[in-house]
Every structure is written in structure tokens, then in C-alpha cells.
Amino acid sequence: MPTLDQQTIDRITKRGVAQIIPEDEFIRRLQEGRPLRLKMGFDPSRPDLHLGHVVGLRKLRQLQDLGHELILIVGDWTAQIGDPSGASETRTMLSAEDVRENAETYMRQFFKVMDPNRTRAVYQSEWFGKFTLSDVIRLTSHFTVNQFLHRDDFAQRYAGQRPIAVTEMLYPLLQAYDSVAIEADVEFGGTDQLFNLLVGRELQEKVGQRPQLVFTMPILPGTDGVRKMSKSLDNYIAIEDTPRDMFGKIMSLPDDLIPVYFELLTDVPDDELDAIRAAMGPTSPSANPASSVIPAKAGISSLNPMDLKKRLGEELTAVFHSPGAATAAREEFERVFQRRETPEDIPEVAVGPTSPAVVSRDADGFDADLSHLLPALNLAASRSEARRLLQQNAVQIDGERPDGERVRVPYGALVRVGSRRFARVVRG
């Protein structure tokens, strides 16, 4: 294993890190030069990875690249408990096939960031499958309810007289036992995982193992700019989003998220990061419309929010798809949104003579009832919505805005609703 220079240590322990417990020991063990056994768990009931997960994966990848080994825990038992970190929602049991399928989906995404050669996936059922009630009692006996009630999330719910399921108390315990089972050296998680990770550390110590180090990573804000990125809040950018969606969602981020995203999701050097922060800071043009013209100093001219977002979008899209796809997505974006031109791939929809959208037709086109045509083209969910869109002047046919519901539509016409919904009408 390579010896570590200070720069590498800083990169590992400073950037994109919330807390390392204890930090000095972590650095010492990194320098020992022996492979560490890194642990990270995942919930197989939600196999969709998004950029919020990538923050942690990138950190793990850095460590893999230094020769450390990751053990990925497939949480097929904890998944049955539900998400203890907030929204209480009863979860149905997953079948073994579901778990396996979800795990495969997960890994497919996972290995876009991680190194498969230094990753080993294990299922919790390897040890919990054999668990007996007395094992459970022994496990629970190490901790007190009072201790668990101090967990931030539980404390808040208890104070607010909101429910805390008994099984949720089991969640940290199971997760902790995973650390014992695999003899983890370091466990990783978001800052909201701190309590669970520490329980693992404590349990290992109680059963006579060397206690794991705990490594927490900052939570990435979602596309709304406020709440953490999560699927249930629908403010996420999925790893498997199409290049176009991924790029587009990044372009729609609030400007003040730009520095965080660069910091946590890219390798831009720290000094460049500082420049970005300075440009986006409270006195930046984005926050002060009066000075929205950026000084045309060479090298700094690229530091306006839109260009930064394009760069961010292109870099990230390239990671999860390909550089070519990323460039194409950027060009598409520029064409459709900046120059208001038409996109490359427009779905063609055949409209036949019996369609209610067709009032009468001839060889070149037809007289259309737009309230029927838009739903038929998948440009509106219902006739009511179609009418609303028409009233709002959102509809264009070959660039013309119709003034009524009845209008002549030639075959091959491009129908556009708003700025991003398109369809081409073909004879059917």
C-alpha cells in the first residue's frame, strides 16, 4: 500500500466529511498501511441510488483506491423494520427474491462509483438467519432504553408524543451486530446515521472486539435546495436518470447549491472550489441582481452560475453515463431551453381517422379538436388540462399559437406544450 502524504490525508479526512470518530486514530490506522475493513449498509427495499448516496460512495472509493476493502451489507433484515430516521411507515416484508433482485439493481448502480474488485457484498441473513430468541435477548441486554431515547430522532418524537415503534429500537442493534459479524474497522454513513454507527462501535467493544471507527458524511441537499435529497421528497437526481434528465435537473438547482455540489460530488481542486464559493457567496452576482454582470477577467468569466451548472451537469452526467452523452445533453439543453429550438428526438404519434381529435381530414392534415388532440399526444393528462393549457397560451403548433380548440393540423406538425413537451403528429 502506498505511503500517504499530507495532501492525501487531508483530501480523505477533510473534504466531504462531517465527522470522524476519533479522527486521530483514523489517520493513524490509515498510515499503518494495512487494509482496513470498511463497512457500509444499504436498504434493499429502496434500490434507487441518487446523488445523495454518491457523496458517501465517493469517499469510500477514495479509500478503496488506497487499497482498503469495502464490505457492503445488504440489509435484508433491517429492511423489515422500516426507516427509523423519520417518516414512520410500516413496511411490508420483502421476499427473498425481491431482496436479491433489488440488491442486483443496487449493485448495478453502485459500481458506477465503486470498485468491484475491492468490494464484497454480504447479506445480513448470513448471521441473522441463524439468530435465536436468546441471541436477541443477549443483544438487547447491552443497552438501555434511556440510551436509545437520546437518539435525536427518537428524542424528538418522544417529546412530540409521536409514535416510536418497538422494532425501531432493534434497528440500531441489528446494524451494530453487523459490525460485530464482519469485524468492521470503519463504518460509514450520513450524519443522520451517527447514533447507529456509534452503537456498533460500543457493541464491538462490549463483545471484546476492537471498536470500529465512525465516519459520517454530510447530507446533500436536494434539488429544492432545502431538504435532504431523498426519493420520498421527490427532490432527487437518480444515478439512473437519463443524461438529459440528469443534466436538466442539475441546471434547475438553486444557484447557492453550486459550491456544495462541486465540493461533495466532483474532484475540482480546493483552490478552484474556493473561487466558486467566492463567486456564489452572499455578495455574489446571483444574490445581487444589480451587479449581475460578471467582470470579464480572463479565467473568471466562467464563474457565473449558469456556466458553472453546465460544467457541473456535464461532469456528473459523464460519470454516470459517458462524456459523449454528457456533451449531447448539454447541447440539447442549450438548443431547447436557451435557443428555444426543438429537441432531437421528438415522439411521433399517429392520429387515425377515428380519433376524437379528428373532426375532418384530407390527404395533408386534419381539422383538430385540440382538447382531444393533446391528451392523445400525451401532452396533457385530460381534456380539462388540455383546455387549461390552451387558455394559458401554452400550446404551439408549428410555432403558431392557436386561438381556439379547433384548428387545422397538417401531418408532420410539431405540437409543443410549454417549453419541454413535444410531439409530432403523423398520419395514422
Add this chain to the structure above:
RNA sequence: GGAGGGAUGGGAGAGCGGCUAAAUCCAUCAGACUGUAAAUCUGACGCCCUCAGGGCUACGCAGGUUCGAAUCCUGCUCCCUCCA
């Protein structure tokens, strides 16, 4: 075992007999503007129709009271809190 609280539109959350297709906020969509699908402002936001109007469905489920119910009553189902 006992006492109490609740179930409303994609989410949160008002309403507590007619003025309620249901306040407000968020999300969403559109228009304007722009540096972008940012920000801001404006508007829309159940479905259907021969559409400046009309109709149908909707406030956990099933009944009931009433000219009229999301709102009152009864029974169910589900959820939550507290006491023991």
C-alpha cells in the same frame, strides 16, 4: 384494562350544517421576465360535456337526521397519545 385524540385533494394542514371543487403552505404546470428547467412576478391546478354555461364525482367505510352534511347522529375499519 381505562381515558382521550384523529382519518380532508400529490404532501402538510384549515374548515366543523348552506357563501366549499373545499382556506393556506409546499409540490406541480403555464405565462412574463431572464443568466438556466435558477430567482422573481402573474395565473392555473378533480373529471366530463354541444364550455362566458351545464353536469358528475370527492373530505376513511356503511347507514341515518336535514330542504341542504366534509361539517350533526349511529355502526364499522384503521391510526395515534396518555394512564394502568
